[in-house]
Amino acid sequence: MKKNAFFLLVLSLLLILSACTEGAAGTGDSKDKGNSATTEKDSIVIAFEADAGTLIANSDVNYVTDTQIRNIYDALIERDGKTGEFIPVLAEEWENVDELTWKLKLKEGVKFHNGADFDANSVKYSIDYILDDANQSFYKSRWVDVQEVTVLSPYEVQIKTAKPFPSLIQRITEDLLIMEPGYVEEVGTDEAAKKPVGTGAYKFVEWSRDNYLKLEAFEDYWNGTPKIKHLEFRYIPEFSSRLSAFLSGEVDLFKNIPVDSIGKIESDGNSKVAEVASARINYLALNTFHDGPMKDEKVRQALNYAVDVDELLEAVLNGHGTKMTGPLAVINTAYVETEGYDFDPEKAKSMLKEAGYDPESLELTLDTPNGRYPMDSQVAQAIAAQLQRIGVKVNVQVNEWGAHLEKIRNREMKDMFILGWGPAFDPQSTIENLFTEVAPYSSFYDKDLEAKIYETNALFNEDERFKGYEELQHSLVEKAAWVPLWQQADLYAV
């Protein structure tokens, strides 16, 4: 009897194990990836913390989704990673005919993965897709000013806007990916979201939800067949597991290494950490929407004097980040150097006193997310310690990311909070979304400055525009709109 039961248990375990192998065809090759590191690779595995939300273009505003599907779809225009300049991809030229009209000339001879030709119709279809309510695109809010897209000829398209839309090229660069109209119409959006077709360097092979996405090189790619033939994204939610997968050679590349794990990766002989300046900036917001000391310019200036950004960068981030002194980072196309506030605790103290606050009895609240930005909650603790040195007591409140964001959006934040913003290439979206009354992301608002912001945004003349942003940057620093921290460093394990 016991023997039989035991036998039955063993048998069922074996059955289950063998059941796994049925769906496992083709996964055997994963084992030998680890030791082929020395020979030239034609396949690469990249780990992400989460799955893509969908594989259809122009829908999900999320870096994880976007980074992956940009291998399948092409954009019309891209940005040079170093200079921030626009570079042509599927669009060859673009011009601003008048304040409300744009014309784009498209590349000829580009093919979609299913063999269809790329043309002006695909561009019209992709923009219309964002605007169509039925598709519930999360990008729609950024495109509402687009009135009509007209196909002028097979490779020429015209975009009419309802009001001047100087940042349209930026929107095209950051948001728009080109879909194949024939394919989406034929299979429907549900199917197209699972089996995408684009003009990108890689075509879709297989997507196992929460598991992996496999792509292969597109032989007819307009820019030449990619050298790496197989591309796989693997989803590993837990950082330590991601790190182990990397160290074991199962994964070739992954992003967002915490600064305190760099040593572990570098001590492994075959790996290193590569650092690239991110397009995201981190800052300490001083909330003027909240009735409190932050409404006082002098207090805000005092805090700018009291926070030692160099020390934070050195001690908390081990130097991984680029210090900022004003509202824009060096990567921003309108960046000008502004005179920052140097660390000066004595001056901070006297300014607080001038403003009528005794530093010793001032108590402030600082909200921070946990794990959203590099060392965010540790940075908050360190800022609290720095302010403590001039006598100001800071209560650090650590929030789960969703709750943090919602507190900001609902304007429930108290004195200060930590947040990041990106991509911060473009002055309009950065300044408009951070320093006006409708946008709570820095929760700083000044009536005169706001008027100036809207005035500058509507300017079409490049020089006037640049000058406007230059003046704005200086004024924002003067008013101590926030405590600028740094431009993040993206750390990759390779």
Add this chain to the structure above:
Amino acid sequence: MLDYVIKRLIQVVVVVLLALTVVFFLIRLSGDPTALFLPPDAPREQIEEFREKLGFNRPLHIQYGEFMVNAVQGDFGQSLRSREDALPIVLDRLPATFQLAISSLLLSLLIAIPLGVLSAFKRNSVFDRISVAFTVLGQAVPSFWLGLLLIYFFAAQLHILPSGGAGSVVHLILPMITLAAYSVARFTRFTRSTMLDVLRKDYIRTAKASGVPTFRLVGRYALKNSLIPIITLVALDLGTLLGGAVITEVVFAWPGIGRLLMQSLMNRDFPIVLAGVFIIALIYAVINFVADLLYAYVNPQIRVK
């Protein structure tokens, strides 16, 4: 008997509906999900429009009523993120979770029953002490720690097993062991103690006295009787394994229901969370329902009560 079945069936429905209700209101305490889905620069009107479309701006009791009416028809709405129906997304992850739960359950039984029997039979021996120590350890070790340790040794150091993911038998080994560790400890202790009880019984002494060989004595007389309470425990654990393998699934990047729920909760993807809770509550309630029926079948006194 039929009365009893109907009564218990109604209880199943009530339990599932209650679980849905509690989670529906709890999850809304975490706030409004729109902030996480729209781009940060979305103007306020756009956010309002989106909230209206999804019904988040209506009074809570109306949202609840509508949700329940749809839910009983199997419609949990669409995922806020991927815009696909929520229930199929959850059901899609169910096989992976089942695979992990059942295999770790079988593995733990395979180890625990012989271990428990031997411990009881050789009570207070060195073997018994080691096995007791082992079970205490097994229950005390947190699964995320054990999981990471296994990954570190077998994947990062020895390179003999994959660190995570799913797709083949080798992918199953580490998460299966991690998940089984706790059950092994529980089952071993339980087998040992029920076995000790049985071994003290008169009929065992009689059998022993009449010269029944040890192996037969244990297998045929003792184990058979001590297995019944273990089956109860297995039923209970199966429910937990199916719904509660969240940590193991996250650590090993196993594409199951626990990990899906965890991520959807972080993303505030309410429809998926509710569909997931529905499935887990249903499984739990049904397993308990079946267990109750089995007891009633075995023991008529329960039926009368």
